[in-house]
Amino acid sequence: DQQVKQNSPSLSVQEGRISILNCDYTNSMFDYFLWYKKYPAEGPTFLISISSIKDKNEDGRFTVFLNKSAKHLSLHIVPSQPGDSAVYFCAATSGTYKYIFGTGTRLKVLA
Amino acid sequence: EPEVTQTPSHQVTQMGQEVILRCVPISNHLYFYWYRQILGQKVEFLVSFYNNEISEKSEIFDDQFSVERPDGSNFTLKIRSTKLEDSAMYFCASALAENTGELFFGEGSRLTVL
Numbered sequence: 222d223q224q225v226k227q228n229s230p231s232l233s234v235q236e237g238r239i240s241i242l243n244c245d246y247t248n249s250m251f252d253y254f255l256w257y258k259k260y261p262a263e264g265p266t267f268l269i270s271i272s273s274i275k276d277k278n279e280d281g282r283f284t285v286f287l288n289k290s291a292k293h294l295s296l297h298i299v300p301s302q303p304g305d306s307a308v309y310f311c312a313a314t315s316g317t318y319k320y321i322f323g324t325g326t327r328l329k330v331l332a
Numbered sequence: 333e334p335e336v337t338q339t340p341s342h343q344v345t346q347m348g349q350e351v352i353l354r355c356v357p358i359s360n361h362l363y364f365y366w367y368r369q370i371l372g373q374k375v376e377f378l379v380s381f382y383n384n385e386i387s388e389k390s391e392i393f394d395d396q397f398s399v400e401r402p403d404g405s406n407f408t409l410k411i412r413s414t415k416l417e418d419s420a421m422y423f424c425a426s427a428l429a430e431n432t433g434e435l436f437f438g439e440g441s442r443l444t445v446l
Contacts, residue, residue, distance in 0.1 A: 264423050264437030318435055319388055322375040
C-alpha cells in the first residue's frame with residue numbers, strides 16, 4: 222500500500238539549473254508534508270515542509286509546492302549545487318509523527 | 333548543535349539472537365521514534381513513544397520488538413529473536429512536541445542478521 226509515491230528513482234541536473242522532484246500521495250487525510258534529504262550513511266535531515274492549508278512554501282533555494290486537488294507535491298531547488306546531490310524523501314502525515322515516506326529520488330547535480 | 337546519537341553504528345548478529353539498539357535523543361525532546369529502512373526501500377515507521385509508553389506502532393512492530401526508556405537519556409529498541417528480514421538500517425528520531433513539523437533523526441544503526 223504505497224500511500225506516498227516518488228515515481229522517479231533518480232534525477233540528474235546540471236549545476237545552476239533547477240531540480241524538480243515530484244511526489245504523489247493517495248491518502249486525503251494527510252495534512253502535512255515534508256521533504257527530507259539523506260546522504261549515504263547518515264540519517265534523514267529535514268529540509269522543508271508544507272501544511273495542507275498552503276500551496277507554496279519557500280526557504281532559500283528550496284520551494285515546495287502542494288496541489289491538493291491532484292494530491293501532488295514537488296520540491297524545486299534553484300539553483301542546484303553539487304552539494305545537493307543526495308536522496309530526497311517526500312513524507313506525509315495526518316497530524317502525528319507517523320510519517321509515511323516515499324521511496325526516495327536520488328538527485329545528482331553535475332558540476 | 334544538538335543531535336540524536338545512536339549506537340552501535342553497525343551490528344552483525346546471528347539469526348535468533350537478541351539485539352538492543354540504543355539511542356540518545358535530543359535532551360529536551362519528549363517524543364521518540366524508531367524508523368527503519370531496508371536496503372533500497374523506503375523509510376518505514378516502527379513505533380512512537382511518549383510519556384513512557386508506546387503511543388503508536390506499525391504492523392512491523394510485532395511481539396519480537398520492544399522499546400524502553402530505561403533512564404532519562406536513553407531510548408532503546410530491542411529485537412528479541414532476530415530474523416534475516418530484520419536486516420536494515422534503524423533510525424531513531426525525536427521531537428520536542430507533536431505536530432510541530434520536524435523530526436530529528438540519528439545517523440542510524442545498521443543491523444545485519446546472518
